[in-house]
Amino acid sequence: MGLLAGVGVVFGGGGEPVAAFPCSDDSCGIRPVRLMFALEYSSAMDQPFDAQTTRLERAIEAIEAIVDFDNGFIAQTFVLGLMRFGSDPDPNAPDTAIFGDVTGLRDGVKLDVPWYNALDPGKKYIECTDGSPIVEALAGLPAPPGGTGSWTKGALEFTKAYIAASDADHPQDLGKRGALVVLYTAGIWTDPTGAQKLGPAAADPISTATELAGLGVPTHVVNVGGQPGKLFADPLAKAGGTGQALHVDDLQGVASAFNAFVAQLKNEKYLPVCEPGIPRMMFLLDASSAMLNVGPAHGQPGQSAWDQVREVLAGQASVLGTILNNNQPLDEIGRFGLVAFGGEGPGEHTLVVQYDHCPRQRIAWGLDPWSSCEAPGCVDPYAPPPIVWTSHNGAEIDPPGFDQDVLSHMPRCDLDPQTPEACTGSGRLTHLGLERVAANLATYKAQCLAPGSAEPCNEDTPFLNMLITDGPSVSTDAQVEAQLVSLFDAGVVTRVFGLGDAVDPSQLEAMAAWGSGGAFPASFAADGDELADAIADMLVSYIEKLTFDECCSFDQKCTLESGTDTGSTSEDSGSDGGDTNGSGDTTEGVASTGPSGSTSSSGSTSPTSSTDSMTPTTGSMTPMTPTTTASSPTSEAGSTTGEEQVNASDAGCGCASQSARTPHALLLLLFAGLLRRRACPLGRPGRSPT
Numbered sequence: 001m002g003l004l005a006g007v008g009v010v011f012g013g014g015g016e017p018v019a020a021f022p023c024s025d026d027s028c029g030i031r032p033v034r035l036m037f038a039l040e041y042s043s044a045m046d047q048p049f050d051a052q053t054t055r056l057e058r059a060i061e062a063i064e065a066i067v068d069f070d071n072g073f074i075a076q077t078f079v080l081g082l083m084r085f086g087s088d089p090d091p092n093a094p095d096t097a098i099f100g101d102v103t104g105l106r107d108g109v110k111l112d113v114p115w116y117n118a119l120d121p122g123k124k125y126i127e128c129t130d131g132s133p134i135v136e137a138l139a140g141l142p143a144p145p146g147g148t149g150s151w152t153k154g155a156l157e158f159t160k161a162y163i164a165a166s167d168a169d170h171p172q173d174l175g176k177r178g179a180l181v182v183l184y185t186a187g188i189w190t191d192p193t194g195a196q197k198l199g200p201a202a203a204d205p206i207s208t209a210t211e212l213a214g215l216g217v218p219t220h221v222v223n224v225g226g227q228p229g230k231l232f233a234d235p236l237a238k239a240g241g242t243g244q245a246l247h248v249d250d251l252q253g254v255a256s257a258f259n260a261f262v263a264q265l266k267n268e269k270y271l272p273v274c275e276p277g278i279p280r281m282m283f284l285l286d287a288s289s290a291m292l293n294v295g296p297a298h299g300q301p302g303q304s305a306w307d308q309v310r311e312v313l314a315g316q317a318s319v320l321g322t323i324l325n326n327n328q329p330l331d332e333i334g335r336f337g338l339v340a341f342g343g344e345g346p347g348e349h350t351l352v353v354q355y356d357h358c359p360r361q362r363i364a365w366g367l368d369p370w371s372s373c374e375a376p377g378c379v380d381p382y383a384p385p386p387i388v389w390t391s392h393n394g395a396e397i398d399p400p401g402f403d404q405d406v407l408s409h410m411p412r413c414d415l416d417p418q419t420p421e422a423c424t425g426s427g428r429l430t431h432l433g434l435e436r437v438a439a440n441l442a443t444y445k446a447q448c449l450a451p452g453s454a455e456p457c458n459e460d461t462p463f464l465n466m467l468i469t470d471g472p473s474v475s476t477d478a479q480v481e482a483q484l485v486s487l488f489d490a491g492v493v494t495r496v497f498g499l500g501d502a503v504d505p506s507q508l509e510a511m512a513a514w515g516s517g518g519a520f521p522a523s524f525a526a527d528g529d530e531l532a533d534a535i536a537d538m539l540v541s542y543i544e545k546l547t548f549d550e551c552c553s554f555d556q557k558c559t560l561e562s563g564t565d566t567g568s569t570s571e572d573s574g575s576d577g578g579d580t581n582g583s584g585d586t587t588e589g590v591a592s593t594g595p596s597g598s599t600s601s602s603g604s605t606s607p608t609s610s611t612d613s614m615t616p617t618t619g620s621m622t623p624m625t626p627t628t629t630a631s632s633p634t635s636e637a638g639s640t641t642g643e644e645q646v647n648a649s650d651a652g653c654g655c656a657s658q659s660a661r662t663p664h665a666l667l668l669l670l671f672a673g674l675l676r677r678r679a680c681p682l683g684r685p686g687r688s689p690t
Contacts, residue, residue, distance in 0.1 A: 031177035032127055034079045034115050034166065036159050037063055037134065040185040041084040041105065042150035042194070044225070046143045047186070049248075055224040059184040060138045062222065062248045067131035075131030082113040082134050083158065087149030087194030100145035108151045108192060109158045112137040115166055123169045149194015152185060152236070156208040156219065163217060181212065181219045181240070184248070187229025198232070206239040213241035221245040222254065275455060277548055279334045279462040280355045280444075281539070284437055284494075285309060285367075286469035287340035287348070287411045288428040290502070297421035298413065300382055305470040305499055306367070306411065308528035312535065313338070314364035319536040321360070330539055331358055332558055335455075338363055339440065340409040341433025342426035347391060349436040350409040355444060358558035362406040365394055371408035385423050387413035430473035430511070434483035434494075437465055441492065462546060465494040466535065467511065472504040484514035495538055496522040499531050 045056040053061070063082075067075050074080075088108035090096045095106050104110045113133045116125045126133075163179050170177065190196060191203040209219045219240025223233040233245035246254060291306040292298055301307060312319055320331035330336075335355040342348035352366040353359050365371050369381030377388025394406035412425030441463065448457035465487065473480060484494055494515030498508045505524065512522035523538065525531035 031173050032077065032079050032125065034081065034125075034163070034177060034179040036081045036083060036115075036162070036179070036181050038155045038159060038181055038183045039063065039082065039084045040150050040152070040155075040183075041086045041103070041110075041144045042148045042186070042190075043144055043146055044150060044186040044188060049224060054143070055186055056141070056143065058248055059222070059224050060141065062224075062254075063184065064135055064138060066254060067134045075129050075134070079115045079125045079127055080113065080129065080131070080134055081111070081115045081162075082137055083109060083111045083155065083162075085109045085151060085155035085158070086144060087151045087190060088154065088192045091192040098145055098148055101148070103141065108154045111158075111162070115162075116169070118165075118169070125170070147194065149190035149192075150185065150188065151192050151194065151203070152183070152189040152205040153203050153208050154192060155183070156181070156205050156212060160208060160212055160215075160217075163215075179217045181217065182222060182254070183219055183236075183240075184222045184224060185229070185233060185236075186225030187223055187231065187233040187245075188225065189232065205236055209236055209240035213239065218242050220254070222248050222250075224248045274548060276458040276461045277546065279464060279543065279546060280457070281334050281336050281464045281466065282355065282437055282441075283313065283336065283338040284433050284465055284467045285338060285340045285352075286428055286430075286433075286467075286471070287342040287350075287409060287426060288471065289342075289411045289413065289423040289426040290428070290471050292411055292413060292423040296419055298382065298384055298423050306369075309468055309499070309531070310364065310367040312528050312532045314360040314367070317532065318360050319532050319539065322536045322540060324540065324543070329558070330536075330543070331360060333543065334539075336363075337440075338366065339433060339437050340367075341429065341436060342411055343429055344427070344432070345412070345425075348412075348426060349432055350391070350407050351436070351440050352407055352409050354404065354440075356404070360558070361400075362394065362402060365400050365402075366406050366408050367410075368408070369410055372410045381410075384421050385413045386415040387423070389413070427474050428469065428471055429475050430467070430469070431475040431479035431483050433467075434465075434480065434487065438483065438487060441487075441490075459491075463492040464542060465492060465515070466497065466538075467494055467515070468497045468499060468531070469503065469508070470499045471502045472507055473511075477507075477510065480511060481514045484511060488515055488517055493517075493520070495520060497531060497534060498522060498524045499528075500526070 039059060041056070045059065046054055049055045049058040067080065084103070084105065086098055086101070086105050086108055088096055089098060091107075096108075098105055098108075104112075114126075116123050159181055166179075167173065167175065167177075188197055189203065189205055190198075191200060196203075212219055219237065220242045221233045221237040221240065223229045223245040225233065230245055237243060237245045286305075291309075292304050294300075294303045298304075299307065302311070311317075314320070318331075320336060321329040323329055324333070335357055336353070336359045337355040338352045338359070340350050340352055353362045356362075371394070372378070372389040372391055373381040373387075374390035374392075377390060381387065389410040389412070391410075392408045394400045394402040394408065395404055400406070411423065413423035414425035416422070416424040445457065447453060448455055448461070487494055494511075496508050496512040496515060498505070503524065505522070508522035508524070512520055523534040525534050
């Protein structure tokens with residue numbers, strides 16, 4: 001019927017971590033919102049909506065579409081109720097039935113699906129249903145009897161009284177359980193008996209909608225009466241605090257209406273606001289030419305410090321996949337980014353990835369030598385110098401086809417006649433890298449602090465930098481100290497990690513002290529494994545110290561889209577196929593994607609899709625296209641954002657578990673910026689591939 005047409009386009013770009021209200025015993029402190037579908041059941045609803053359906057049939061289809069959306073996720077999120085309204089043949093007599101009605105309307109209304117069983121001593125709200133009570137109540141509903149009016153005011157009066165009774169029956173809610181009405185109507189209201197249209201004034205539903213709005217209960221009006229109905233539905237929606245009526249096929253409008261109400265509850269402190277508490281963590285990576293060399297020569301795949309760091313951050317056993325005690329990896333909880341820094345030349349300081357969830361695929365591609373290898377400047381990214389790299393934006397080429405800017409970056413690999421086998425050209429000006437981080441931080445915070453930001457932050461949002469280097473900085477101590485102290489004074493701690501035996505321990509210890517106010521020492525690692533352990537231990541300790549309300553949860557899931565092409569940018573590079581390391585032997589560690597999707601370590605073909613894993617197994621790390629990416633502030637190149645695929649299962653704590661499912665963008669929009677809080681301790685049972 002076209003009701004769901006274009007939903008993916010309409011709702012793209014929500015992208016926030018999402019969580020439903022808990023299906024639990026109220027231990028999480030959140031009260032699922034009550035939603036009342038009020039369906040007009042009048043003779044006017046029996047008129048044709050189009051050539052195939054009546055207005056009533058279309059309204060029922062629309063309600064069922066919302067209830068069934070995403071395998072009933074909305075039904076498991078709200079406390080759903082359904083009432084129908086028509087007219088009352090005798091307003092002065094109680095329990096009056098409409099002549100010919102067999103569906104149970106009395107006094108012009110019928111509560112088909114209550115929010116709770118009023119006869120139950122505990123009066124527990126009916127939560128976490130599969131939506132079947134609503135669907136069953138609507139199934140096979142006959143056409144309304146002829147002569148049935150549309151006493152809309154009576155429906156709203158009934159709902160107002162039902163909300164008051166519900167509040168009285170649940171004093172433990174302390175007035176913190178929200179409610180909203182979604183009214184499906186042909187627009188033209190009648191008096192109680194249905195004999196008079198649009199009169200008398202005492203029967204105008206606007207007064208009751210205004211009263212409900214004053215109580216914090218918005219009335220969303222969904223019009224099935226075409227343009228004539230809209231003339232009267234719009235004023236009712238305005239009185240109900242929702243602006244204007246929505247067309248019955250406008251699923252975008254219905255979702256936006258829910259979103260606005262949830263935002264209102266957040267503003268009124270009825271719901272926790274969890275997004276600002278999510279830590280933002282930036283890797284600052286040494287991109288000096290020395291990172292590419294092993295001794296006096298350009299390193300082969302998996303041997304250089306560059307490839308080791310890439311493996312640590314984005315390989316099969318990535319530190320970002322460290323599993324916490326809540327059974328989720330680090331990068332599903334925090335937002336990570338990466339800046340690379342080198343010398344003074346143009347393009348030597350690059351924001352590779354902006355703060356975001358699930359960045360491993362993007363980091364893997366951005367640091368992959370093949371991503372920046374384009375003929376004629378580069379044919380083999382592991383060949384002796386000179387190599388001229390070409391930076392690409394992964395959002396502008398496909399593959400990888402990222403939904404936001406990811407800039408590939410490599411240290412310079414110039415030829416020095418004194419060391420003809422080793423890459424040279426990029427220095428290690430640490431203070432310029434820190435300047436780049438600080439500038440990006442200022443831009444990012446200006447956007448996330450702005451009202452209505454898609455990923456809000458506040459003055460208490462935790463920010464952390466992680467500086468990784470394999471040698472001594474050529475910046476002066478004063479230059480580095482000034483940047484680190486300035487960041488620390490702005491509330492950003494910088495942790496320092498040295499890789500290999502070429503670092504200057506005293507210099508790194510000084511940097512660590514400047515970056516943390518003397519609170520933390522530098523960490524030293526002989527190889528990639530030790531670096532991974534040091535970073536993972538630090539991150540877990542850091543996140544353990546963050547506190548969230550017990551009803552915050554982190555339901556981001558890092559997945560690959562089935563059918564995603566994980567090959568390289570060979571079509572853009574013009575590179576040849578074949579064995580790229582010259583030996584044909586498999587190399588341990590990171591194997592970059594070569595031409596036509598082959599790996600540089602073995603020349604074998606990389607997998608072209610995955611549905612379970614975010615990165616392929618070690619030895620075949622390839623640039624990957626993410627499912628979609630969460631909305632992030634624009635980087636310098638001007639990013640575009642898309643919708644992040646998430647999984648709304650809940651691991652528990654005080655909140656009961658829910659079955660795993662993947663909410664559609666409707667829910668992303670609906671709960672933008674909301675996370676269920678939990679008091680679960682976060683710890684590290686171990687790092688494992690995910």
